[in-house]
Amino acid sequence: MHATNRGGPVPAAPSSIADLPRADDIRSILAVTDLESKSERAVERAAQLALAHGATLKLMVASWDGAVPPADAASRLARSVQALRGRIPITVRMADQTVNALADVAEEALCADLVVMPEGRGNPLLAFVRGSAAERLARICRCPILVARQAAQGAYERILVTVDFSTGSRQLVQLACGLDDGAEIHLFHAISTRDEAKLRSAEASAREVQAFREACLRHARDRIVQLSDSFDARRNRVMSIIGHGDPARQAAIQQDYVRADLLVVGRRRRSPVADFFLGSAAERMLRWTTSDVLIAPLDPVDARAASGAGPRRGPGAGAVPAQAR
Numbered sequence: 001m002h003a004t005n006r007g008g009p010v011p012a013a014p015s016s017i018a019d020l021p022r023a024d025d026i027r028s029i030l031a032v033t034d035l036e037s038k039s040e041r042a043v044e045r046a047a048q049l050a051l052a053h054g055a056t057l058k059l060m061v062a063s064w065d066g067a068v069p070p071a072d073a074a075s076r077l078a079r080s081v082q083a084l085r086g087r088i089p090i091t092v093r094m095a096d097q098t099v100n101a102l103a104d105v106a107e108e109a110l111c112a113d114l115v116v117m118p119e120g121r122g123n124p125l126l127a128f129v130r131g132s133a134a135e136r137l138a139r140i141c142r143c144p145i146l147v148a149r150q151a152a153q154g155a156y157e158r159i160l161v162t163v164d165f166s167t168g169s170r171q172l173v174q175l176a177c178g179l180d181d182g183a184e185i186h187l188f189h190a191i192s193t194r195d196e197a198k199l200r201s202a203e204a205s206a207r208e209v210q211a212f213r214e215a216c217l218r219h220a221r222d223r224i225v226q227l228s229d230s231f232d233a234r235r236n237r238v239m240s241i242i243g244h245g246d247p248a249r250q251a252a253i254q255q256d257y258v259r260a261d262l263l264v265v266g267r268r269r270r271s272p273v274a275d276f277f278l279g280s281a282a283e284r285m286l287r288w289t290t291s292d293v294l295i296a297p298l299d300p301v302d303a304r305a306a307s308g309a310g311p312r313r314g315p316g317a318g319a320v321p322a323q324a325r
Contacts, residue, residue, distance in 0.1 A: 025113055025178075026049070026053040026055050026113045026114055026178070026179075027053070027054075027055050027056065027113055028055055028056050028058070028111060028112045028113050028114075029046050029049055029050050029053075029055050029056070029057050029058070029112060029113065029114045029115075029116060030046075030058050030060065030105075030108055030109050030112035030114070030115045030116070031043045031046035031047075031057060031058070031059050031060075031115075031116045031117070032060055032061075032062050032105055032115065032116070032117040032118075033059065033060075033061055033062075033077070033080070033117075033118065034061065034062060034063060034064065034069075034118065035061060035069070035070065035073060035076055035077075036118070038118050038119070039118040041118060041148045041149065041150065041151055041152060042116050042117050042118040042146075042148040043059065043080065043084070043116075044148075044151075044152040045116055045146070045148040045152040045292070046116035046146075046148075047084055047088050047090060047092075047152075048152050048154075048155070049114070049116070049146075049179070050088075050090045050091075050092075051088055051089070051090050052155070052180070055090075055113070055114075056090075056091045056092075056093065057084070057090055057091065057092045057093070058092075058093045058094065058095060058108070058112070059077055059080060059081055059084075059092065059093070059094045059095065060077070060094065060095035060099065060104075060105065060108055061073045061074075061077055061095070061099065061100075062099060062100060062101070062102065062104065062105050063100040063101075064102070064133035067100060068100055069099075069100050074097075077094050077095075078094060081093070081094045095108060102133065102136055102137050102140070103140065105117075105137060105141070106137060106140045106141045109141050109142070109143055110142070112143055113143055113144075114143060114144055114145075114146060115137070115141060115143060115144070115145045115146065116145075116146045116148055117133070117134060117137070117145065117146070117147060117148070118147070118148060118149075119132070119133075119134070119147055119148075119149050119286075132283060132286055132287075134147045134286060134293070134295060135282065135283045135286065135295075138267050138282065138295045138297065141297070142297060143297070144175065144294055144295065144296040144297070145294070145295045146292060146293075146294045146295075147286065147292060147293045147294075147295070148292050149290070149291070149292055149293075150261060150290075150291065150292055155180050155182055155183065156179070156180045156183045156261050156262045156292075157183060157184060157261055158183060158184045158186065158258055158259060158260045158261055158262075159176045159179070159180065159183045159184070159185050159186065159260060159261075159262045159263075159264060160186045160188055160251065160254055160255050160258060160260035160262070160263050160264070160291075161173055161176045161185060161186065161187050161188065161264040162188050162189070162190075162247060162251050162263070162264065162265045162266070162281075162285075163187055163188065163189050163224065163227055164189065164247070164266070165189065165220075165223045165224075165227075166266075166298065168266050168296075168298035169227060169266070170227060171296075171298075172264055172265075172266050172296055172298075173185070173187065173227055173228075175264065175294070175296055176262075176264045176294075177238075179262075179294070180262075183262070184237045184239070185237065185238045185239070186238075186239050186240070186241060186254070186258050186260060187224055187227055187228055187238065187239070187240045187241070188240075188241045188242075188243065188250070188251060188254050189220055189223070189224050189240075189241075189242055189243070190242075190243045190244065190245055190246065190247040190250040190251065191216050191217065191220055191242065191243070191244050191245075192245075192247075193244055193245055195212070195216075196209060196212060196213060196216075199212055217242065220242050221242065224240045224242060225240065227240075228240050241254060241258075247281055248281045248284035248285050248288065249284070249288065251263065251265070251281075251285055251289070252284075252285060252288035252289045255289045255290070255291055256289075256290070260291050261291050261292060262291055262292045262293075262294060263285060263289050263291050263292070263293045263294070264293075264294045264296065265281065265282050265285055265293065265294070265295055265296070266282075266295075266296050266297075266298040267281075267282040267295050267296065267297060267298065282295050
């Protein structure tokens with residue numbers, strides 16, 4: 001592993017990438033609950049973030065497997081809203097109706113800057129074939145999704161941000177720093193070993209393989225140093241780590257090593273079939289890590305959403321993007 005702590009600014013990401021919310025942009029948070037006891041972690045985390053950012057909090061009920069919510073779901077949700085209003089000085093509302101599908105959550109999220117939800121594994125077979133509830137929601141939701149697993153006992157202390165040096169990496173860093181400006185930020189990049197394996201299979205000499213490895217390391221060091229200084233919030237302590245191998249596996253190892261209580265990962269949308277055969281790094285990180293996980297979309301803005309075409313619409317907003325990549 002290699003750590004760095006200095007660097008210079010890099011250009012902003014092009015406008016073709018969907019903008020992620022910055023610290024001052026989180027004005028509306030949607031908390032999703034299935035009314036189970038573990039869902040309280042998501043509601044409590046959402047309330048803490050709403051207080052920290054001066055945001056409005058909205059609560060809604062959803063079932064990960066499409067089951068009909070309990071008959072008293074609306075009254076139980078209303079009691080949760082009243083309880084939060086009595087404990088925390090924030091604006092809390094509830095969704096107009098009790099729903100039971102992730103598509104309804106995505107539609108409600110059109111007016112939100114952040115969605116906070118419990119892990120919500122639901123049916124294990126469905127999760128294996130189609131992905132977890134968070135992964136399925138990430139395919140159709142245009143705002144970041146925070147999967148709250150841990151009890152919300154205060155602000156995040158250490159945040160691990162996985163970066164691949166694509167145009168969205170800078171925005172991931174800004175999002176992580178803006179989410180909690182007092183947290184310690186660890187930027188992590190895993191150098192893929194696939195190209196090195198190709199060299200070996202082509203019978204490249206040991207010297208050539210070593211030279212290639214060193215060149216990859218220098219490039220990664222330069223890029224991660226640039227990223228470490230590419231955001232506006234200077235209150236966070238930022239450190240950088242470079243590893244080798246599968247990004248998801250290495251991120252899980254680093255999350256445990258630095259004891260990060262939040263992992264931030266970018267995700268590009270693909271169909272369930274593509275995810276099933278090719279795998280999703282975000283999905284594997286959800287399986288292999290123990291911290292909260294923030295999944296942020298890194299796709300270009302869907303042209304169909306801008307033109308008004310798409311499966312579902314919300315007031316004053318574009319369509320929920322289809323399962324793009």
